[in-house]
Amino acid sequence: MLRLGFVPVWRRNFLVWKKLAIPSLLGNLADPMLYMLGLGYGLGRLLPDVAGVPYLNFLAAGTVCYSVMNSATFETLYSAFSRMHVQKTWDAILNTPLGLGDVMLGELAFAVSKSLLSGLAILAVIWALGLYESFALTLGLLPVILLTGFCFAGLGLVINALSPNYDFFLYYFTLAITPMVLLGGVFYPVTELPLWLKGVADWLPLTHAVALARPLVLGQLPEAVPFHAGVLLAYGLAGYRLALALTRRRLLR
Amino acid sequence: MPPLSLKGLHKRYGAAEVVAGLDLEVEPGTCHGLLGPNGAGKTTTLRLALGLIDADAGEVSLLGHPMPREASRARQRVGVVPQADNLDPDFTVRENLQVYGRYFGLTTQQIEARLPALLEFAGLAGRAESKIQALSGGMKRRLAIARALVNDPELVFLDEPTTGLDPQARHLIWQGLRKLAARGKTLLLTTHFMEEAERLCDRVTILDRGRVIAEGPPRELIRLHVEPHVVEIHGEGLDAWRDSLAERHCRRCERVGETLFCYTDAPQALVAELDGIASLSYLHRPANLEDVFLKLTGRDLRD
Structure with a gap:
């Protein structure tokens, strides 16, 4: 049976977000947008076509994934940690009929919602600048965005559960997020990497998100969809399950 | 049936047995005080009673529900005022009550209907749109109590409700708690202030090292022990x-x-x-x- 206890938790976060929507949106969008436009135009002029298209077009799909990852990660690290550890919002909710599963599912759903928004914003730029081949195929980015958001929200909640303070998040960014951005195929095709490094990239979930997103922007159907989608789903599910167990140990013992 | 009954409760953290064979029964419609020095096991006992943590041994029955198995159903009829203020700092007074009410499955209309009485009770009438940061410590604590009443609970847990408040604010809280008792609510409160327990509680239980070392009406305990x-x-x-x-x-x-x-x-x-x-x-x-x-x-x- 599906429990709907997560809905009021989601609504609580949404109500806070509504109050800060404009600065929050700017923060979410400005960074990936600048990467895409700055590198796409600036560096793109110096480069030959990449994978048969102008560099900006190539970069677009990677930017969607990068933006979604960032958004889900920041939400489940800094924002969720504030609610759990600093404001003790989770403790307050746990005194009501809702349980930890409701709280964490609400947080997960909210992080996915926010990352969907971030992904949609980049998609809107792609549409506006005409960086795509087939409009219909770009709609396929929606499930990719949701899946990528789910994956990184699940992983982020694990780090949230383990973290003693905000400084701890830096390890995750240095050891996981940055390698993903630089090796996951956002800025160049992973096939350009030496074999051993590509072996590393194959284990990174962002690589699989990009593998799904890029063909959709460039007007092709992605290959091995069940495999790439399965990797994202597996990371997300395993992360969420682990996060639930770790958080239970942290808060309810 | 007692609103809360704890039988033979044990809870161990590593080598320390924080709750060591605790029995407690709270009578309906009474204000029951849980007293004890730091580390006596008061907060752990409350958490066990609410089904937030599992006991190593023993039984908890909250409003007739075995805990923690039916924790969600039991907590539907319970209010909790936590020791540390965990009001939502991003929200106004009204939004705090609305958002919290939704955790109990209440609709916006239901909560709106209860709002004036809750604000009145908390002495915050006219402050519905105030930001939490703008409230004094006493106002925040009164709002935390009002928030715990949003679901019209039968039993209210209060963990050190007046710690850190000045005497004026404390007396105002006491008045409020007496009003609740007069309405027939059952209260279980922990406190460090013996004066508070003596003034408010019909019965008190004194805990030390996870055990009950004395229980009874305050006056009787005084007569009996000193x-x-x-x-x-x-x-x-x-x-x-x-x-x-x-x-x-x-x-x-x-x-x-x-x-x-x-x-x-x-x-x-x-x-x-x-x-x-x-x-x-x-x-x-x-x-x-x-x-x-x-x-x-x-x-x-x-x-």
């Missing part, structure tokens, strides 16, 4: 006086720092004698719950 009069004496020559005369006047004597506490049934002779000794000053007062508490749990610092 002599009715206390004379606190200090000044030059206290030791000499104690060695020669104290035994004649006091049933029980205790030296704490520079002060001698004399417990006695008949204080008149003692007081008359002390009036004649210029170097000693004294305070004569009736025995209170704090005397009981200190006698039973000792005067050593607990950290």
Whole structure:
């Protein structure tokens, strides 16, 4: 049976977000947008076509994934940690009929919602600048965005559960997020990497998100969809399950 | 059926047994105090009662529901005022109550209908749109109590409801809690303030090292455990006086720092004698719950 206890938790976060929507949106969008436009135009002029298209077009799909990852990660690290550890919002909710599963599912759903928004914003730029081949195929980015958001929200909640303070998040960014951005195929095709490094990239979930997103922007159907989608789903599910167990140990013992 | 019943409860963290065979029954419609020094197991007991943590052994029944198995259903009819303020700082007073009410499955209309009475109770009428940061410590605590009432609970848990408040704010909270008791709500409160327990509670349970060491109405505990009069004496020559005369006047004597506490049934002779000794000053007062508490749990610092 599906429990709907997560809905009021989601609504609580949404109500806070509504109050800060404009600065929050700017923060979410400005960074990936600048990467895409700055590198796409600036560096793109110096480069030959990449994978048969102008560099900006190539970069677009990677930017969607990068933006979604960032958004889900920041939400489940800094924002969720504030609610759990600093404001003790989770403790307050746990005194009501809702349980930890409701709280964490609400947080997960909210992080996915926010990352969907971030992904949609980049998609809107792609549409506006005409960086795509087939409009219909770009709609396929929606499930990719949701899946990528789910994956990184699940992983982020694990780090949230383990973290003693905000400084701890830096390890995750240095050891996981940055390698993903630089090796996951956002800025160049992973096939350009030496074999051993590509072996590393194959284990990174962002690589699989990009593998799904890029063909959709460039007007092709992605290959091995069940495999790439399965990797994202597996990371997300395993992360969420682990996060639930770790958080239970942290808060309810 | 008692709103809360704990039987043979045990909870261990590593080597420390924080709750060590605890039995407790809270009568309906009463205000029950849970007292004890730091580390006595008060907060752990509340968490066990709410089904937030699992006991190693023993039974918890909350409003007839076995815990933690039916925790969600039981908590539907319970209010909790936590020790640390965890109001939502991003929200106004009204939004805090609305958002919290939704956790109980209440609709916006249902919560709106209850809002005026809750604000009135908290002394926050006209402050519905205030930001939390703009409220004083006492207002925040009253809002936390109002928030715990949003689901019209039968039983309210209060974990140190007046810690950190000034006397004015404290008295206002006490008034509020008396009103709740008058409406027939059952209250279970933990406190460090013996005066608070004595004023508010119909019954108190004193915990130490995870066990119940005394239980009953405050007055009865005082009658049972300590002599009715206390004379606190200090000044030059206290030791000499104690060695020669104290035994004649006091049933029980205790030296704490520079002060001698004399417990006695008949204080008149003692007081008359002390009036004649210029170097000693004294305070004569009736025995209170704090005397009981200190006698039973000792005067050593607990950290």
